[in-house]
Amino acid sequence: MNHADVQDRLGPYLEGELALQQRALVDAHLDACEACAEELRELRAMVDLLQGLPDVSPPAGLADRVLARVRAGEANATLLGRALGAVDAMLRPGVWTPVLAGALGAVAIVVLQQKTQPVAPVRSTLVVAPTPVAQVPAPPAVRRSGPPFVVRFGPTGALELQGTPFRPSHPMGAAADFESAADEVANEPRFPGPLGGAGREQWADSVREQALRYDLSNELDRSLRATSDRSAIPVDFPGSGTDPEDR
Amino acid sequence: MRREVSHEIVERGPLVHAGTGRGAALEDPDRELVARWRAGDASAFEALVRGHEKRVFRLLLRMLGNRAEAEDVTQETFLNLHRHGHRFRSESRFSTFVYRVAANAALNRRRAIGRGRAREAALALQQAAGIDVPAGPADPENEAAGSQLRSRVHAALLELSPVLRLPLVLYDIEGLAYGEIARILELAEGTVKSRIHRARQALRPLLGALARETGAGKAA
Numbered sequence: 001m002n003h004a005d006v007q008d009r010l011g012p013y014l015e016g017e018l019a020l021q022q023r024a025l026v027d028a029h030l031d032a033c034e035a036c037a038e039e040l041r042e043l044r045a046m047v048d049l050l051q052g053l054p055d056v057s058p059p060a061g062l063a064d065r066v067l068a069r070v071r072a073g074e075a076n077a078t079l080l081g082r083a084l085g086a087v088d089a090m091l092r093p094g095v096w097t098p099v100l101a102g103a104l105g106a107v108a109i110v111v112l113q114q115k116t117q118p119v120a121p122v123r124s125t126l127v128v129a130p131t132p133v134a135q136v137p138a139p140p141a142v143r144r145s146g147p148p149f150v151v152r153f154g155p156t157g158a159l160e161l162q163g164t165p166f167r168p169s170h171p172m173g174a175a176a177d178f179e180s181a182a183d184e185v186a187n188e189p190r191f192p193g194p195l196g197g198a199g200r201e202q203w204a205d206s207v208r209e210q211a212l213r214y215d216l217s218n219e220l221d222r223s224l225r226a227t228s229d230r231s232a233i234p235v236d237f238p239g240s241g242t243d244p245e246d247r
Numbered sequence: 248m249r250r251e252v253s254h255e256i257v258e259r260g261p262l263v264h265a266g267t268g269r270g271a272a273l274e275d276p277d278r279e280l281v282a283r284w285r286a287g288d289a290s291a292f293e294a295l296v297r298g299h300e301k302r303v304f305r306l307l308l309r310m311l312g313n314r315a316e317a318e319d320v321t322q323e324t325f326l327n328l329h330r331h332g333h334r335f336r337s338e339s340r341f342s343t344f345v346y347r348v349a350a351n352a353a354l355n356r357r358r359a360i361g362r363g364r365a366r367e368a369a370l371a372l373q374q375a376a377g378i379d380v381p382a383g384p385a386d387p388e389n390e391a392a393g394s395q396l397r398s399r400v401h402a403a404l405l406e407l408s409p410v411l412r413l414p415l416v417l418y419d420i421e422g423l424a425y426g427e428i429a430r431i432l433e434l435a436e437g438t439v440k441s442r443i444h445r446a447r448q449a450l451r452p453l454l455g456a457l458a459r460e461t462g463a464g465k466a467a
Contacts, residue, residue, distance in 0.1 A: 062318060
């Protein structure tokens with residue numbers, strides 16, 4: 001094992017997660033290499049520092065204040081929330097699904113019949129970060145064999161995820177697509193990122209953060225996405241005006 | 248179709264409440280309370296709040312950096328729980344759902360006040376009020392040094408991007424297992440591990456020297 005191999009394994013080594021043979025190889029390297037042994041000591045001490053943060057107690061009366069607000073009706077579901085909850089419940093597999101599908105189909109037929117012009121298919125666009133055009137030397141396109149989306153610079157210079165129509169390609173949903181996109185951005189040297197090459201990882205982090213937030217905050221959206229194609233999924237990005245919570 | 252996840256939960260460390268352990272994923276200690284709450288029993292919700300307020304507050308304090316902010320968002324978390332409790336699916340444990348709602352609230356709050364301002368506000372409040380109040384009796388000799396050490400560790404944590412800090416706090420401070428963190432954040436377990444690894448790497452320039460000092464002090 002070389003230094004890099006060992007350093008990659010120090011975390012699992014510390015947790016006792018390495019297989020016996022791997023552990024023996026790391027042990028052998030650590031016996032001979034003072035630099036890696038020092039790194040292990042530093043890592044262990046750092047984890048000790050984190051674990052040594054004292055336990056904290058919540059402020060006195062916190063639960064009472066929460067419960068008073070609940071009793072005052074602050075936590076009652078809004079009318080919209082209840083309506084969405086009902087839709088959510090109906091979208092779960094069960095007797096309602098065929099009824100709902102039939103109703104949606106009927107609505108779709110009526111809408112289509114009223115259109116005098118044929119409707120062009122909407123190409124979904126998932127704008128994840130505005131990137132000034134001036135910083136973009138050429139619009140690179142990257143396609144991986146896995147997810148059916150393309151990461152590219154759109155006509156306005158914004159970096160986009162595109163699919164037709166957008167539907168999460170990953171069983172985990174859209175957030176996992178963001179994850180893949182973030183990794184793609186982080187590892188693809190042709191993406192300069194908003195801050196140039198050195199900013200790629202930072203940019204990728206921003207995408208990951210959005211993925212996390214998006215996924216955490218949209219349980220209902222996720223169940224909707226699981227059952228329907230959507231032409232676009234707005235994603236928040238500071239200054240982009242596409243914050244899902246602004247809708 | 249949802250991702251297949253292991254049902255094994257391994258919780259580590261002393262911070263995790265009693266009654267959970269390896270293989271306890273399906274044995275939700277809150278199952279009965281949740282059922283009573285859903286049936287309209289307000290006292291059951293009260294018991295859930297009292298049972299989880301400490302872990303929610305602790306996570307939010309580590310994520311947000313000051314007690315006032317953490318209390319505020321803890322309250323929001325429980326109001327949201329009450330509001331959206333019907334979305335809780337009993338295939339995961341209630342505590343996982345609580346952590347998820349709290350994590351979401353923390354990320355929302357951080358975005359709302361902006362990363363830079365959050366850090367400034369956190370540092371100002373830390374200096375004004377002292378960030379951590381130890382549960383045990385004070386040791387006058389080591390109190391000042393210990394408090395300074397904790398402040399430095401906490402300030403370093405606040406330097407991390409929230410997306411890296413969250414799994415690190417859940418793992419190294421809350422003592423949760425990778426599998427449970429993966430369920431809370433709805434990420435693959437490998438992603439959780441790699442973020443924790445990256446978070447530790449990012450902490451090294453901030454805490455490495457301090458760690459070497461304290462590590463050497465301990466060894467001596």
